[in-house]
Amino acid sequence: MGSHQEREENGGAAAEGQEISAAGSIHGFESLHRLLEANLKPPIFQEVSRLLLGLNCGRPLQRISLPMAATTLSEAHNFDLQAFCFHADAEYLRQPQIVRVGLIQNSIALPTTAHIADQKNALMQKVKPMIDAAGASDVNILCLQEAWMMPFAFCTREKKWCEFAEPVNGESTQFLQKLARKYNMVIVNPILERDVNHGETIWNTAIVIGNHGNIIGIHRKNHIPRVGDFNESTYYMEGNTGHPVFETAYGKIAINICYGRHHPLNWLAFGLNGAEIVFNPSATVGELSEPMWPIEARNAAIANSYFVGSINRVGTEIFPNAFTSGDGKPEHSDFGHFYGSSHFSAPDASCTPSLSRYRDGLMVSDMDLNLCRQLKDKWGFRMTARYELYAEMLSKYLKPDFTPQVIVDPMLQKRK
Amino acid sequence: MGSHQEREENGGAAAEGQEISAAGSIHGFESLHRLLEANLKPPIFQEVSRLLLGLNCGRPLQRISLPMAATTLSEAHNFDLQAFCFHADAEYLRQPQIVRVGLIQNSIALPTTAHIADQKNALMQKVKPMIDAAGASDVNILCLQEAWMMPFAFCTREKKWCEFAEPVNGESTQFLQKLARKYNMVIVNPILERDVNHGETIWNTAIVIGNHGNIIGIHRKNHIPRVGDFNESTYYMEGNTGHPVFETAYGKIAINICYGRHHPLNWLAFGLNGAEIVFNPSATVGELSEPMWPIEARNAAIANSYFVGSINRVGTEIFPNAFTSGDGKPEHSDFGHFYGSSHFSAPDASCTPSLSRYRDGLMVSDMDLNLCRQLKDKWGFRMTARYELYAEMLSKYLKPDFTPQVIVDPMLQKRK
Known part of the structure; x- marks a missing residue:
């Protein structure tokens, strides 16, 4: 009931031979990357790959x-x-x-x-x-x-x-x-x-x-x-x-x-x-x-x-x-x-x-x-992390009587 | 120098008219999702979409x-x-x-x-x-x-x-x-x-x-x-x-x-x-x-x-x-x-x-x-989080004389 697709080897990746079932779902592909590589035109695959793999600094994979x-x-x-x-x-x-x-x-x-x-x-x-x-x-x-x-x-x-x-x-x-x-x-x-x-x-x-x-x-x-x-x-x-x-x-x-x-x-x-x-x-x-x-x-x-x-x-x-x-x-x-x-x-x-x-x-x-x-x-994530805020927050949170910092809409309080 | 691709509207997404330049790169697509939708066969797009959008609980988007x-x-x-x-x-x-x-x-x-x-x-x-x-x-x-x-x-x-x-x-x-x-x-x-x-x-x-x-x-x-x-x-x-x-x-x-x-x-x-x-x-x-x-x-x-x-x-x-x-x-x-x-x-x-x-x-x-x-x-992420460990860790880290928990390979120490 399924059609088997044969694809050529492309670059270093193995070819995909995924099954498309009659219901339209797909099984048996080895990885998302290889599924996309086998089914997209090379320039589109390249852009999709750039986005998915985070290759943003002009450095190709x-x-x-x-x-x-x-x-x-x-x-x-x-x-x-x-x-x-x-x-x-x-x-x-x-x-x-x-x-x-x-x-x-x-x-x-x-x-x-x-x-x-x-x-x-x-x-x-x-x-x-x-x-x-x-x-x-x-x-x-x-x-x-x-x-x-x-x-x-x-x-x-x-x-x-x-x-x-x-x-x-x-x-x-x-x-x-x-x-x-x-x-x-x-x-x-x-x-x-x-x-x-x-x-x-x-x-x-x-x-x-x-x-x-x-x-x-x-x-x-x-x-x-x-x-x-x-x-x-x-x-x-x-x-x-x-x-x-x-x-x-x-x-x-x-x-x-x-x-x-x-x-x-x-x-x-x-x-x-x-x-x-x-x-x-x-x-x-x-x-x-x-x-x-x-x-x-x-x-x-x-x-x-x-x-x-x-x-x-x-x-x-x-x-x-x-x-x-x-x-x-x-x-x-x-x-x-x-x-x-x-x-x-x-x-x-x-x-x-x-x-x-x-x-x-x-x-x-x-x-x-x-x-x-x-x-x-x-x-600068370490430098801007404000760990002192969080050490204090966690210490407070650990206490059984911790009260979350919640600001209730006064209009809501009136209705309550 | 570029070829313009016309695609049909597919589902609720707008059609893509992305440019493929002579150099093979691609510009002008509205979103990764729509680029994939316009370029993949529907059953493959559906599986890729399931993986990328995390639709894993049998609930389609x-x-x-x-x-x-x-x-x-x-x-x-x-x-x-x-x-x-x-x-x-x-x-x-x-x-x-x-x-x-x-x-x-x-x-x-x-x-x-x-x-x-x-x-x-x-x-x-x-x-x-x-x-x-x-x-x-x-x-x-x-x-x-x-x-x-x-x-x-x-x-x-x-x-x-x-x-x-x-x-x-x-x-x-x-x-x-x-x-x-x-x-x-x-x-x-x-x-x-x-x-x-x-x-x-x-x-x-x-x-x-x-x-x-x-x-x-x-x-x-x-x-x-x-x-x-x-x-x-x-x-x-x-x-x-x-x-x-x-x-x-x-x-x-x-x-x-x-x-x-x-x-x-x-x-x-x-x-x-x-x-x-x-x-x-x-x-x-x-x-x-x-x-x-x-x-x-x-x-x-x-x-x-x-x-x-x-x-x-x-x-x-x-x-x-x-x-x-x-x-x-x-x-x-x-x-x-x-x-x-x-x-x-x-x-x-x-x-x-x-x-x-x-x-x-x-x-x-x-x-x-x-x-x-x-x-x-x-x-159960809240329940298993062990916040007491981290409150203590952050308090120690904040001190200027904090010493990281490092176990040095003794073979390395000998060489040093």
Whole structure:
């Protein structure tokens, strides 16, 4: 009942073969950017692209080419591979601080009914070619998706999935430490953590592994969602690690895990601590959050004058036992479609196109970290922020007897 | 050298007649939405539109039809007229709280060399048909653009433009008070204010006029830009009115004036004080801010669970004396093109298409204010915000000896 459209490859983007159903809706396109590229005349696509990607400074979006070792791996293992470049102006006193950063998104490797050790092992084998491709591309800093070493089982509320949790120096960290050393690469490892020194407590944690394979430190997710299936408060509580910025060999990085991206103050705190790149490893599905996805990370990059790397897992994960979602609908066995769409945002309000909505992928971008201070100097957001007003406002708001500043129309009061 | 494309009218949107230059760039389209509508097949446009406008809850974007009195005025005075509708779910205990809200964007009416009284008078005559159209459409709350009663002369740094300033109960307020009474409409009046009771101080102020024509109160712009031509600190200082929310006959509203939209804490404070609709009357040009324009307001609506009405003036304003912009470029006589593009954002992450980038316009939208609390209940951002962390963080940050929370890679420290 549908017509299949064949399009030519255009530039570095894969061709689109989207389906138009009889009802007129469209499915199966890999990304908004590629859908537009396949369906607009080049000059119109260029203008639309300029507006959507925020390419306003006369700098066109620049793709970079990666070594054949990387593209070969992407073809052999069918993962999406995209690479871009953000520029900054030349300065008198500072050399460019160009860092190559990577983001990995992936689906799970085995059914959720498989042995937990097998599932985890298969996941490591699945992401390894993408890490190898990042290594072959001389990526300096790489971040994986939230709880990449397990299915996103929190929707089931079944405690058996706690078995996936591992200590900070557990098997996934050890697996990545070897690769960090091999490729001289900083790797951010977001896991389900078991805090063995604090009564076996479970946390949602990102471990920062230095380019020598050492563990630099950890950050625990600050804000925990309680939204239908997307309710993780069954498994772990709000993090107790503040808003650390990790000074690595390649730049100052921080991690805002998943739901923390809905909290502008969480983004702000990493900025006040000096972050140059903030990663947002996530797990989120289309029905819930797709309209917010391109907005929140870009806003954070603009407001805080840093780069943001957004990562979301891909695919639909089926669980053995059906569960309900607190929305009155019948029981079901999956959380929904994780729509991938990992991408970078820059402090000058520009962003890259997104990785596939369906396939595993590695997104690479070069970024000159000098752009962060250049944007601070240009826009002066830190200088004009009046933090004293807001420190006072928040202190007042926290008191149970807080009275909002409301001016009531006197005409309305008369009627009341 | 260019080819002119004629397109058919499609739905409620005006046809596009954009120019594609020999160089392949494109100019003159009224809005991104209309450019896409004119150039994509309907099912693809529908999907792109769903993604870009955040229509993810199975609710298509709904246009509403306005009375002929309004459309006749729009044709007679050549202003863009668009009208949409945001829905909320039905509730057991509350009736829908549907409010019709309007935004007006306009260019100046006379050259900046005309007598100041004539310029102001001509501006009032220019916006009057749009206010009449809003009145004919039963708009409940209407907001005009920042300093609508003058050209945006701050780029010149010439103090003579202070003559445009007027007291809170000055001529533009009196003009709008009559129309507020006539149409039983709340009107927000953003002006350049002269504070006669405080030594003739100048402020950037929004006056809220109640639907009985009474002045409910004022808000003064909290954050003042210092960016090239967009440096208003020559004329006025940071506002001293806090973050008031005005409880009107039709809902609780607040005003985040222009550059305040770059400050997530400013948006937050209006939210903590209970705003249901926040207006962002602005004056901003393409080179500077167009990539940020669709991002910041939507992010604020999402993060704070309220509606946002964004307004930007249109056109290019030429001043009698050339000025420089602090960017090393030669002197010039205009600030750039104000790109209009006024629109609404909703707490569920959806938004309307934008008004024209070139023409005056009136944007109307119905919105059920129940959606604000529904989104608070759904996402729980207030509940999960951990404000105590941030009150403490900001207090520490304000101290001169603040030390950022930085964890340095020990391998890096060794090398240092």
